[in-house]
Amino acid sequence: MxxxxxxxxxxxxxxxxxxxxxxxxxxxxxxxxxxxxxxxxxxxxxxPAGDRSEKLHAVQLAAYGNDMETWGMSDGFPRQLTHQDVKNLREANLSFPSTPIYQFMTVVVSQREGVAPSNDFAGRFVDRDFFSMFDVKFLHGGPWSQSVDEQPENQVVISKALSEWIFGEVNSVGKTFAMLDGIMQFTVAGVYEDFNPQPAYYDLTTGYFPREGAGVFAPYSLVEQLETFPMGNISGWQPEEVNGFKDILKSEYVWQVFWTQLDNEAAKAQYKEFLKGYVEQQRELGRFANQNPRGDIKDVETWLNYNEVIxxxxxxxxxxxxxxxxxxxxxxxxxxxxxxxxxxxxxxxxxxxxxxxxxxxxxxxxxxxxxxxxxxxxxxxxxxxxxxxxxxxxxxxxxxxxxxxxxxxxxxxxxxxxxxxxxxxxxxxxxxxxxxxxxx
Amino acid sequence: MLRMNKISKVFSTDLIETHALREFDLGVAEGEFVTVTGPSGSGKTTFLNIAGLLETFNSGEYFLDGEDVASLNDRQRSQLRNQKIGFIFQSFNLIPDLDLFDNVDVPLRYRGFSAAERKKRINYALERVGLAARAKHLPSQLSGGQQQRVAIARALAGEPRFLLADEPTGNLDSLMARQVMELLEEINSEGTTIVMVTHDPSLARRAQRNIQIIDGQVSDQQQLAQAV
Incomplete structure (x- = not known):
């Protein structure tokens, strides 16, 4: 029927x-x-973090002075960290994989005939652990070696699209190209296929749903040497005189994010304890003078909600x-x-x-x-x-x-x-x- | 074939109760041709609707082919109607956007026949009323008399044992009315029980029995001819 x-x-x-x-x-x-x-x-x-969602944690510090009762988000934490704190967290040498992140814009020079240099490419300074933590799939090569995180070298990981734009359709690992000022040479350590998770949870400071992912990742160890200004939000709780990049590095301005991978509850407890000690240490040095100095970690799901992606x-x-x-x-x-x-x-x-x-x-x-x-x-x-x-x-x-x-x-x-x-x-x-x- | 004992039917509104049938008694034997007459509003159509299981009744008993219909649910009543009863209406009630073949097909679909069986029955029914050649025509392409013949073909296709006709010639001219009546008589002569409501005394006289309904009751019954 x-x-x-x-x-x-x-x-x-x-x-x-x-x-x-x-x-x-x-x-x-x-x-x-x-x-x-x-x-x-x-x-x-x-x-987009999938089963890594509960392991990856954004680190936050209530790093502001006594002038402020509270600052940043509703829970009294700014979303980003100062360079001083990121540097200290990196140098704490804990056994957990971790990486700082900040975005920069760069000029890139193509080696193909008739293609003019372009300043359309975004890059990010990260540590080597970034690639394993955020599951970046490599087409050729891989991340720079561990030593580069300590002893800076002009090595980069670039996207397949950028590799083709610079070199054409070849394996570009080991090749060098000019970027940043258009003269400085960088060697390609690895080429990744595609990495643009939506939302871009690893760095929400420059937009939640970027049409293009980062084209180039450079070692964070180069930050102080290259003096590359960040793209994205910079904010501070007090007025500070800033005359150059070095002043920003020393300032209380927050503009970077820091992620750490904590695979179990014990690791999380250990990291929280570490942050507690770190806050105490900084207070003794005269920083974190507010009424409720503290640190916190948030997993990816919490981080997405916290940043009100929806x-x-x-x-x-x-x-x-x-x-x-x-x-x-x-x-x-x-x-x-x-x-x-x-x-x-x-x-x-x-x-x-x-x-x-x-x-x-x-x-x-x-x-x-x-x-x-x-x-x-x-x-x-x-x-x-x-x-x-x-x-x-x-x-x-x-x-x-x-x-x-x-x-x-x-x-x-x-x-x-x-x-x-x-x-x-x-x-x-x-x-x-x-x-x-x-x-x- | 049909036995009604003290059937009552009341139509109620907030303001008024209308007794359409009052303790209505009637029996129709198998193979009989009965005409029903009576003034407008006397309950003829209500009787026909109850007989055709289209309406329920308030009290009394109704046995159709020995089966007590009061206890049946809608699905069972529909099944019984489909298998045992054929309807012919004054205004034909053909479905205007279906061609003749599909119109005759309607009751057979609900019967669950196979496609081949349906086709055989439809062709036979249309041949019987002389319209097989026009199977693909729409009802609007036919005259009134032809439409009524299609309606008869539709009623006959399922080979019902009981045919209910509600003024089947009311919308036809005298020639066509006579042709339709002859067709009904032929069907009756083959054993099908027919109950026909009519206003036309001359047609009423052609049946074997005429009953007159007044105020929801059988007021008079006349035996006109011997049952076939």
């Missing part, structure tokens, strides 16, 4: 093209709007879009009632000829399901357009319709339309056929 119902449904849809189109569009608009927001929300809610506005928008879907469905109910009322006579005839209420109900529900399916397909098209607009508006590459969202949209559309169709279908199947048989 299902194919018979499908045949009848298709025939009815063709008979009332304008009304059917209105119903399809009502469902499609609701699905399009809600799927756009759900897809965007899902992309933002994604934790803002309250986004949640409200998802709620609003679902309400909009509800409004569209209420409209669809009205349109379906109008459509089905026209079929009361036919339903009466079918009842007289032996159809049960259940069969009439099923027949009309199949028609609603078909309308919902078409509504879902058009809704997916609208959602694709909506997500394209989101990408253009926010300059990110997230929020695309994947297979699960595609199936989810169709299921949501089917479910929504079937719920919508229950009332009109019940009205038809519960009507008294004898009235319509006589009245026709």
């Amino acid at each position: 299902f194919t018979y119902y499908c045949k009848l449904a298709w025939r009815h849809i063709l008979q009332t093209p304008a009304l059917s189109l209105l119903i399809i569009m009502a469902i499609a608009l609701g699905i399009g709007a809600s799927m756009t927001m759900i897809s965007y929300y899902k992309a933002m809610a994604h934790n 803002s309250e506005d986004n949640r409200v928008m998802v709620g609003m879009s679902l309400l909009f879907l509800l409004v569209c469905l209420v409209n669809a109910v009205g349109l379906l009632l109008a459509k089905f009322m026209r079929k009361m006579n036919e339903a009466g005839v079918r009842r007289a000829l032996g159809a049960s209420k259940g069969q009439i109900f099923s027949q009309y529900l199949v028609e609603v399901g078909m309308l919902g399916f078409f509504g879902g397909l058009v809704g997916l098209l609208l959602a694709s357009i909506g997500l394209w607009a989101v990408r253009e508006l926010y300059g990110t590459d997230i929020a695309r319709l994947d297979f699960s969202l595609f199936i989810g949209a169709l299921l949501l559309s089917l479910l929504a339309s079937l719920l919508t169709g229950i009332l009109p279908a019940l009205r038809v199947c519960n009507s008294n056929p004898s009235i319509f048989l006589k009245a026709q």
